[in-house]
Amino acid sequence: MVQKLRDHMWAYIFILVPVLLFLVFTLYPIISAFMMSFQRYHVLNPEWIGFDNYKTMFADSVFYKSLWNTFLFTVCTVPVNIAITFMLAYFIFQLRTKWQTFFKAVMYLPAVASGVTISLVWFAMFDPTKDGMINSFLGFFGMEPVMWLSQTSTALFSLMLMTYLGSHGAGIILYLAAMGGIPKSLYEAADIDHASGWAKFSKITWPLLKPTTLYLLVTGVIISFQVFISVYMMTQGGPDFATTTIAYLIYQTAFMFYEFGLASAQSFVLTAIIVVVSIIQFKMFSTDVEY
Amino acid sequence: SSGSKDGASDVDVIKVWTYPVHGNYKDDIAKSVAEFHAKHPNIRIEYELLTWAEGPKKFDVALNAGSPPDIYYHGVSGQYVDTGLALNLDPYMTAEIVSDYLPGVLDKAKIQGKQYGLPMYQYQWAWSANQRILEEAGIDWRKIQKEGWTWSEFKTEAKKMVKDLPDGSKQYGIVTDATTTDFIEMLARSSGLVDVVDRDGKFIWNDERMLETLKFIRSLVDEGIMPKETAAIDPAKRVEYFYNGKTGIASKGLPYYDVMLETRAKDIDAGKIKGEKIEHVYLPIPYKDGGKWQATVGGEGYVGFRQKDDKGEQHAKNTFLVMDWLTKGVHGGNSASELCVPFARQSQIDAFKGKDSRGKPHNKIAAEINQSHGVPSSDLFVDAKVSASKKKFIEQAQKPMQQALFSGSRTPEQIFEEFKNKGEQLFR
Amino acid sequence: MQSKGKIAVLGVSITMLIIWGIITIIPLYWMIIGSFQDSYADASMKISMWPEVWSFEPFSRFFDKTMAWRWLLNSLIVSSILTITNVFFASLAGYAFAKLHFPGRKTIFWILLMTMMIPTQVTLIPLYILVIDVFNLKDSYMGLILPSIVSVGNIFLMKQYMSTLPTSLIHAARIDACSEFGIFYKIILPMAKPGLSVLAIFSFVFHWNDFFWPLLVTESEAMRTIQVGLAGFKFADTTDFGAIMAGATVASLPMIVLFFALQRYFLQGITIGAVKG
Amino acid sequence: MARVVFKNVEKEFVDGNKETFIAVKESNFTIEDKEFVVFVGPSGCGKTTSLRMIAGLEKQTRGDIMIGDRVVNKLHPKDRDIAMVFQDYALYPHMTIRENLSFGLKNLKQPKDVIAKKVKDASEVLGLDHLLDRKPKELSGGQRQRVAVGRAIVRDPQVFLFDEPLSNLDAKLRVQMRVELAELHKRLEATIVYVTHDQIEAMTLGQRIVVMNKGQIQQVASPTDLYQKPENMFVAGFIGSPPMNFIDVTYENGKVMMEGAQFVLPEHSVQALRAYEGKKLVLGIRPEHLFGEDITMGVPDTYSLTSTVQVVEQLGSENLVYFRVGERMITAKLHPDSDARVGQLKKFLLDMSKVHFFDVKTEKRTSI
Amino acid sequence: MARVVFKNVEKEFVDGNKETFIAVKESNFTIEDKEFVVFVGPSGCGKTTSLRMIAGLEKQTRGDIMIGDRVVNKLHPKDRDIAMVFQDYALYPHMTIRENLSFGLKNLKQPKDVIAKKVKDASEVLGLDHLLDRKPKELSGGQRQRVAVGRAIVRDPQVFLFDEPLSNLDAKLRVQMRVELAELHKRLEATIVYVTHDQIEAMTLGQRIVVMNKGQIQQVASPTDLYQKPENMFVAGFIGSPPMNFIDVTYENGKVMMEGAQFVLPEHSVQALRAYEGKKLVLGIRPEHLFGEDITMGVPDTYSLTSTVQVVEQLGSENLVYFRVGERMITAKLHPDSDARVGQLKKFLLDMSKVHFFDVKTEKRTSI
Ligand SMILES: Nc1ncnc2c1ncn2[C@@H]1O[C@H](COP(=O)(O)OP(=O)(O)OP(=O)(O)O)[C@@H](O)[C@H]1O
Ligand SMILES: Nc1ncnc2c1ncn2[C@@H]1O[C@H](COP(=O)(O)OP(=O)(O)OP(=O)(O)O)[C@@H](O)[C@H]1O
Ligand SMILES: [Mg+2]
Numbered sequence A: 001m002v003q004k005l006r007d008h009m010w011a012y013i014f015i016l017v018p019v020l021l022f023l024v025f026t027l028y029p030i031i032s033a034f035m036m037s038f039q040r041y042h043v044l045n046p047e048w049i050g051f052d053n054y055k056t057m058f059a060d061s062v063f064y065k066s067l068w069n070t071f072l073f074t075v076c077t078v079p080v081n082i083a084i085t086f087m088l089a090y091f092i093f094q095l096r097t098k099w100q101t102f103f104k105a106v107m108y109l110p111a112v113a114s115g116v117t118i119s120l121v122w123f124a125m126f127d128p129t130k131d132g133m134i135n136s137f138l139g140f141f142g143m144e145p146v147m148w149l150s151q152t153s154t155a156l157f158s159l160m161l162m163t164y165l166g167s168h169g170a171g172i173i174l175y176l177a178a179m180g181g182i183p184k185s186l187y188e189a190a191d192i193d194h195a196s197g198w199a200k201f202s203k204i205t206w207p208l209l210k211p212t213t214l215y216l217l218v219t220g221v222i223i224s225f226q227v228f229i230s231v232y233m234m235t236q237g238g239p240d241f242a243t244t245t246i247a248y249l250i251y252q253t254a255f256m257f258y259e260f261g262l263a264s265a266q267s268f269v270l271t272a273i274i275v276v277v278s279i280i281q282f283k284m285f286s287t288d289v290e291y
Numbered sequence B: 001s002s003g004s005k006d007g008a009s010d011v012d013v014i015k016v017w018t019y020p021v022h023g024n025y026k027d028d029i030a031k032s033v034a035e036f037h038a039k040h041p042n043i044r045i046e047y048e049l050l051t052w053a054e055g056p057k058k059f060d061v062a063l064n065a066g067s068p069p070d071i072y073y074h075g076v077s078g079q080y081v082d083t084g085l086a087l088n089l090d091p092y093m094t095a096e097i098v099s100d101y102l103p104g105v106l107d108k109a110k111i112q113g114k115q116y117g118l119p120m121y122q123y124q125w126a127w128s129a130n131q132r133i134l135e136e137a138g139i140d141w142r143k144i145q146k147e148g149w150t151w152s153e154f155k156t157e158a159k160k161m162v163k164d165l166p167d168g169s170k171q172y173g174i175v176t177d178a179t180t181t182d183f184i185e186m187l188a189r190s191s192g193l194v195d196v197v198d199r200d201g202k203f204i205w206n207d208e209r210m211l212e213t214l215k216f217i218r219s220l221v222d223e224g225i226m227p228k229e230t231a232a233i234d235p236a237k238r239v240e241y242f243y244n245g246k247t248g249i250a251s252k253g254l255p256y257y258d259v260m261l262e263t264r265a266k267d268i269d270a271g272k273i274k275g276e277k278i279e280h281v282y283l284p285i286p287y288k289d290g291g292k293w294q295a296t297v298g299g300e301g302y303v304g305f306r307q308k309d310d311k312g313e314q315h316a317k318n319t320f321l322v323m324d325w326l327t328k329g330v331h332g333g334n335s336a337s338e339l340c341v342p343f344a345r346q347s348q349i350d351a352f353k354g355k356d357s358r359g360k361p362h363n364k365i366a367a368e369i370n371q372s373h374g375v376p377s378s379d380l381f382v383d384a385k386v387s388a389s390k391k392k393f394i395e396q397a398q399k400p401m402q403q404a405l406f407s408g409s410r411t412p413e414q415i416f417e418e419f420k421n422k423g424e425q426l427f428r
Numbered sequence C: 001m002q003s004k005g006k007i008a009v010l011g012v013s014i015t016m017l018i019i020w021g022i023i024t025i026i027p028l029y030w031m032i033i034g035s036f037q038d039s040y041a042d043a044s045m046k047i048s049m050w051p052e053v054w055s056f057e058p059f060s061r062f063f064d065k066t067m068a069w070r071w072l073l074n075s076l077i078v079s080s081i082l083t084i085t086n087v088f089f090a091s092l093a094g095y096a097f098a099k100l101h102f103p104g105r106k107t108i109f110w111i112l113l114m115t116m117m118i119p120t121q122v123t124l125i126p127l128y129i130l131v132i133d134v135f136n137l138k139d140s141y142m143g144l145i146l147p148s149i150v151s152v153g154n155i156f157l158m159k160q161y162m163s164t165l166p167t168s169l170i171h172a173a174r175i176d177a178c179s180e181f182g183i184f185y186k187i188i189l190p191m192a193k194p195g196l197s198v199l200a201i202f203s204f205v206f207h208w209n210d211f212f213w214p215l216l217v218t219e220s221e222a223m224r225t226i227q228v229g230l231a232g233f234k235f236a237d238t239t240d241f242g243a244i245m246a247g248a249t250v251a252s253l254p255m256i257v258l259f260f261a262l263q264r265y266f267l268q269g270i271t272i273g274a275v276k277g
Numbered sequence D, E: 001m002a003r004v005v006f007k008n009v010e011k012e013f014v015d016g017n018k019e020t021f022i023a024v025k026e027s028n029f030t031i032e033d034k035e036f037v038v039f040v041g042p043s044g045c046g047k048t049t050s051l052r053m054i055a056g057l058e059k060q061t062r063g064d065i066m067i068g069d070r071v072v073n074k075l076h077p078k079d080r081d082i083a084m085v086f087q088d089y090a091l092y093p094h095m096t097i098r099e100n101l102s103f104g105l106k107n108l109k110q111p112k113d114v115i116a117k118k119v120k121d122a123s124e125v126l127g128l129d130h131l132l133d134r135k136p137k138e139l140s141g142g143q144r145q146r147v148a149v150g151r152a153i154v155r156d157p158q159v160f161l162f163d164e165p166l167s168n169l170d171a172k173l174r175v176q177m178r179v180e181l182a183e184l185h186k187r188l189e190a191t192i193v194y195v196t197h198d199q200i201e202a203m204t205l206g207q208r209i210v211v212m213n214k215g216q217i218q219q220v221a222s223p224t225d226l227y228q229k230p231e232n233m234f235v236a237g238f239i240g241s242p243p244m245n246f247i248d249v250t251y252e253n254g255k256v257m258m259e260g261a262q263f264v265l266p267e268h269s270v271q272a273l274r275a276y277e278g279k280k281l282v283l284g285i286r287p288e289h290l291f292g293e294d295i296t297m298g299v300p301d302t303y304s305l306t307s308t309v310q311v312v313e314q315l316g317s318e319n320l321v322y323f324r325v326g327e328r329m330i331t332a333k334l335h336p337d338s339d340a341r342v343g344q345l346k347k348f349l350l351d352m353s354k355v356h357f358f359d360v361k362t363e364k365r366t367s368i
């Protein structure tokens, strides 16, 4: 055992700082939060209440509704967004270097715009009157204005639409970096092997980008399961819980109702779900690609 | 904080988190603090101006982590008291201070009879209207300001303002937003339901009057007095309707709109922005026919806190001293003055005697009349548990349902059922 | 050189890119346009697509009324340090997880990864207590920096990236008597340049835009980061929209500069010629 | 019809330091349809570059390339109907061997059973049948190279390009593969361009051999011609292992004179060398045309040299014996049973019918 | 002291399909200090794996490896004082050739001028001097391989490991490099382990040769011993090119009988084969020990075979003539001047002093 540790001493040194920081700044808060989930949280004198928080949570219909919303949101956004990201990256990759730079900038730089402007744009997009951007577009085809964010039938979809039309810049850049790393010789071999553009795409590019895809998928699912900001900004969970996601519910529970114990319980259930999903993703996408 | 203790052991640091209460508050508080320092060299005030949008979150985290600031600008809240960190001010309330407060004002910062905050001014909410539109529709707004109006009167008057504008858009009687909860609350209050719960903590929104309120609101949309896209209007959008002359009345108004609209008029004159200059009329909330005028009022000011690691009695005393300082006389009075609302303390009145106050006289008078019809929120009387349940009710029943009400995706009856169920569940 | 089919495909993709580009660039465009428009004070915050009068007023107001330079400096210090630490430690750990087969590798990695999956809302309070009360780092650079020195997401990203690099080069370096750290520093880092520069720009943008933690940790005006400062630049009566946009525009400049400085490393087939096979 | 024609083809590279390097210079040749042509030349002389230009993977800087009767300068590699073995294999790292082998066939939309059969046949020939489900990373170097070869030979293209396809295989396998490739050539009637460093491969497989040096083509000829009539000293020295020996001589009056010996030339040589009267020349003789006195294999001892044996290398099937003439080290390839010891003063017989003469300056062969 | 010892070393791989594959089986050998040992064997037999285990890049599944007198099982590669040429080169793609060459030396903290000198010397030897400022991707295949070799030979380690270091070089350069490596060995007095598929390299460079097959060591012996006394049919067939011919014979009464001929054996052979009376045996004879009647090189015609010539390969320095005995195809390596035409009925003489006999079942050499 000791010998093993010594053999791999360097590996342990390499992960030392992250692990130490992790122990202090992540694990400690997580353990506290975990303990909280068995307490009625109170700054001064928390009270142990066993599994009551979990019981409360599972008895709450809003909890199930929010789980369902979150699930729906994740299923409808993550794959679509990865597809969009990948497609855009692939398009950009075909271009000459100068144009690549241009489009990379166009796709990525909006990420630097402040949150204020971004939310402004979205409110203008979803403006319920006929002057709203999307509504005037629909009006062009003679359609009635839609109250995007305020009716149960379209609210969640509107939030999804935000992710579709939102910035994919980060993913695009990651994909482009990975595409650049694929040895040119493989494409040469594929050319010799008569591969059509599609075959090169589906048999070379796509499989070799699996590490990046896995990253985007896992982080995408994590982010999507924890979607909060857009809900908070655009709909506050409404109307009629149509956009109450689990993360928004946790936020409400914690910071509106000060029920940190219950919020922790909700969080750990959410975490368990994400872990399971992630394991599946790792199983599905874990091929080691090494050039 | 403990860090400053070793710097100068005899100097006690009092931490204040406040907000830009009004346009000049940043300068005003700086002055107040400087004066305080001159008087009390052994106490140092460290204050931070939070933002309205993000400040509450920062405070929530700090409070629940056990290290809130000593003084926080807010109304009192059962939630705060429940943490056990709110500072009970009763031991420090001298007769002098008590008598400096105008009658009834201190009560607005008490929870279940205990003093936790010192109000700086008396706030109130009602509606704001566009004088031109009122007058074009031939509405006698001065009378309404004085005598109030009933729901049916309101409806008749509001209908007069509804018309098509030359640019093809519509002018509405009243516009509200679907995000903030006060529209329903104010109308319910004026139907006689003072709050979600009464002072004894009993759930009262299961009363038939609630159903009538809901029906009344729905009829406003159905009859075209309110826009049919109301469900999708947010506060900013509501203001936009008002500024653009698309509505006679904007729900949720403050006397302070006088000041805001004045500034805007100046900008229009200066050519910085385009638009119509609007003359502001402050209007009370109409009450249910046969009922009585019930206004939404309260007191806002400073609330005191201790920390998880308590800094001792002297620190608490000093905290109170600073709270008193920041609310009394010119230091607290500037807020009431700027915001065009009634003063909270006699010393404030004295400090501003003879000075020009801002705002239109008729609106000021209207605000004072409205104040006299005020009923305080039940929050001040019920225990923490009820107050928490109330908050939950608002978030998990009222908010989701009100959008449904506006959009018509649920009928008033369904919503009322939902209220009853949720109320039963939460206030068992 | 290109067949008709290829030109058609190219045409479609360029069209798509342009459409998408326009959609995504709107916020940025509005931000910049908005900062040259002096028609503030309208609560509706309407911006036109093209200002009638161009004005630099908002910029001067922004700089006059705030401690903008100080905030920018704070952000620059914090974001730069965090970018460097994240790039360094994440690539170091990512390399270890990708290429060094030490016992516990998978377990440790998964434990780390799992912590990404816990919503921050519930860990926020304990973390706050830790940083503010226990370590007493309120209102300090340390408080801003320490909890974010390296993030698990970045380690994961680097692990994925490093896993594609040829292992035989690591072996070659071992034979060349290179120390383990030397291998990382002299062989892996240069080969991972595209990944590193992507990570660098991501980290920088993330920390530069980070709002909530700096809001919690900072108290004095002089310690605020630009984002916290910007958010605070709203007044009770009116929102000086032009100045906010101007501030946002100024705040985005360092990120844009960094992007263009690093972007040429994003695309590099750097392992060509390394191995046969 | 898959003639491959180079017309004044040149290729320049600009390297990372912005220096221009001419990898292929004024290259002109025609590879006939169905011909098997081998490219040989020192490392770095431009063989791979030439192949890559035929494949269209590298665009020539100047000149035209034709395949069949079309100028293909602008034709995409995948439309040139070519199969290629890359010098660095370029296997698809994420595919199994089976997938690597069948990728090209799938792209050509061949029926599944045909693919399966071809992959099976090729993998048997290459001894890869038990490795089909592995990934390239899990193979040995030689196995990877065989996969690279397999990927080409399952195909049925107009032109095959092989870039040192057997360099990492053991001798036995190489012999076997050589036979297979020869058969493939017969069966498919494809044009084959083949780069190798192995002289035996070049001699046995090539119908013609192209010898390159420093980007320039030195000679294009059949193996025997190349061996027996090298056009210049480079080709003479390059083909044959151990290489041809060069001896500095002076021609005078029907005689060549060298250090320690002088020979009267036969009549036909004298004719050819008339122009070199009194001048210096280089005489070339291959190691196998030098004999010891003990095992002469019928060579008369008219022309002989005597020198001290410097080194003896026993290779099993033959002995290499090194000795000096003037400055130059000379190698003789003697029968393993011939006696030769280091330090021995030994008499070597020259087969004068097999000598070559080269011009000292141009290094070109004199017309003999 | 850099002896390298393998004690019962085994290496198992688990491939992507979770199948276990034994790449090296019960390997036992000792490489003496300063010895030059060559590993040969068919592709995929475990040579690279053995080398990598010596280097510490691959951990053996079982058994011990010693370098000097230490068991190095747990020693980190960088502490083993080894230089290695990788079969797949593993050049640092981001470094120039100069940096690639000097990297190891810098790590060893050698003074700058020493490094510069060593790099200069090595690059001259390798013909890389004009390429020092290029990156690997700007080199040809052979040039890359030379860089890989250069990276090892600038070093001064206890043990050199060369994995097919010359496979992509042309014949001339290879000869040159062979000489350089032999000199390097003398100069540095290092232990050298060398993998090659080139028999000439193996024979000329190796003091001893290790022959492997399917992960198992077949024979460890000096080149001449290996050639003259192969321990089993595998070694006999593997060493020598073209390989040894095998003929099925039956031994009876001092005579071997085969299809179309029978020979009386000389007395000493009879002694050795006594145990095989009446049994089947395999007779082995190398191609160069078969002669045509015309050029016999002194071999008596006592033992002769007559058969029809099937194929003739003219290699320039020799002719390979193929004919059948029974099922087996036999190769004779005849002098290029000997006459042999396809279809000709030709008499071949056997040098009976050079034949080998192998047991049919064990394939082991009989004690002759
Ligand atoms: N990762 C692996 N998984 C499974 N089998 C492997 C792996 N690596 C190597 N092998 C197998 O181990 C055997 C020995 O491989 P090794 O590389 O030592 O062969 P080699 O003798 O060097 O062959 P070559 O001459 O072709 O380079 C081969 O059959 C190979 O397929
Ligand atoms: N990208 C490049 N930049 C500069 N020079 C290059 C580049 N690629 C190849 N060269 C040079 O071009 C010449 C020809 O290279 P090529 O690969 O054709 O050689 P080759 O004949 O195949 O050699 P080998 O037998 O070593 O594979 C070499 O000298 C090489 O250094
Ligand atoms: Mg080449």
Ligand SMILES: [Mg+2]
Binding pocket: D140, D141, D142, E047, E048, E049, E087, E163
């Ligand atoms: Mg090998």
